[in-house]
Amino acid sequence: AQSVSQHNxxxxxxxxxxxxxxCNYSYGGTVNLFWYVQYPGQHLQLLLKYFSGDPxxxxxxxxxxxxxxxxxxxxxxxxxxxxxxxxxxFCAVSxxxxxxxxxxxxxxxxx
Amino acid sequence: KAGVTQTPRYLIKTxxxxxxxxxxxxxxxxxxxxxxxxxxxGLQFLFEYFSExxxxxxxxxxxFSGRQFSNSRSEMNVSxxxxxxxxxxxxxxxxxxxxxxxxxxLFFGEGSRLTVL
Numbered sequence: 451a452q453s454v455s456q457h458n459x460x461x462x463x464x465x466x467x468x469x470x471x472x473c474n475y476s477y478g479g480t481v482n483l484f485w486y487v488q489y490p491g492q493h494l495q496l497l498l499k500y501f502s503g504d505p506x507x508x509x510x511x512x513x514x515x516x517x518x519x520x521x522x523x524x525x526x527x528x529x530x531x532x533x534x535x536x537x538x539x540f541c542a543v544s545x546x547x548x549x550x551x552x553x554x555x556x557x558x559x560x561x
Numbered sequence: 562k563a564g565v566t567q568t569p570r571y572l573i574k575t576x577x578x579x580x581x582x583x584x585x586x587x588x589x590x591x592x593x594x595x596x597x598x599x600x601x602x603g604l605q606f607l608f609e610y611f612s613e614x615x616x617x618x619x620x621x622x623x624x625f626s627g628r629q630f631s632n633s634r635s636e637m638n639v640s641x642x643x644x645x646x647x648x649x650x651x652x653x654x655x656x657x658x659x660x661x662x663x664x665x666x667l668f669f670g671e672g673s674r675l676t677v678l
Contacts, residue, residue: 484666493564494651494669540604548594548617549667553603 452477452545456552463531463559471526471555473541482544483524485515486551489537497539500524511535533561563588565670567652573676579640582673586633586654592616593635594667595627598649607650610635639675647677 457472475481485497498509505517515526524541536559541552566585574580586593594617595607606619610629627637633654639646653667 486669493671494653494667496666496668499666542604548606548609548619550606551596551604553601 452481452543452550454541454543454550454552456539456541456555458555459553461555461557463557465533465559465561466530467559469526469528469531469535469557471539471541471557473524473526473552474522475524475541475543475550476522477543477545479545483515483517484542484544484549485509485513485524485526486540486542487537488540488554494540497526531557531559533559535559565652565654565668567650567670567673569673570671571674571676573678574642575678576642576644578642579638580642580675581636581638582650582652582675584635584637584652584654584670586635586652587668590654590656590668591633592655593629593633594653594655595635595637596651596653597621598651598672599647604651607637642677644677647675649674 453476455474483500486494487497488494497513498507498515500507500517508514513528515524517524538554538556540554542549568583592611594609596604598604608615608627609617613629624640629635649672651669651672653669655667
């Protein structure tokens with residue numbers, strides 16, 4: 451069965467620091483990849499997605515992710531985080547007509 | 562366009578009771594998926610409905626069931642509640658392409674937070 455691993459469960463950064471959240475998945479076939487974000491008290495929202503084409507994907511709020519097929523990875527990056535990026539981030543993989551989510555990474559950005 | 566609406570937002574039940582949660586998808590979306598979110602497990606897939614038929618099912622016991630109506634609204638039911646069923650239950654809708662399968666992009670509601678005492 452498809453599985454998704456997010457290596458960092460909790461990340462604490464200061465404002466302006468760079469961010470990279472790891473995501474690895476287990477399936478070797480064609481996949482669609484996503485990062486979702488859940489801000490405190492809000493619903494899950496799509497940050498970015500990869501279906502095909504350029505493996506470097508840009509999303510909202512300055513986030514980007516790189517799909518590396520050989521490493522089964524889809525890491526999320528942001529050059530300079532802000533306090534408002536404090537949230538929980540979920541990596542997800544679509545295969546066999548359902549989304550499989552990682553366990554999430556809680557990011558706390560201190561001002 | 563209105564988002565995904567889930568009711569009730571919060572509820573408290575006792576062990577052994579049953580609960581029904583409701584979800585209204587975004588207008589035009591015909592697929593509804595349900596997820597259970599807990600701090601330790603993240604989001605676990607429960608099931609997906611499309612055109613009133615369950616199309617996909619996760620690894621949950623038969624106490625968890627659902628249905629979809631002709632207007633795409635969906636309900637999920639949990640019978641004989643256990644303490645471990647305490648969780649945030651999320652509904653998500655999407656415009657499912659029948660032949661090419663799920664697009665993968667889901668639009669989530671705010672969830673129904675269930676506490677079992």
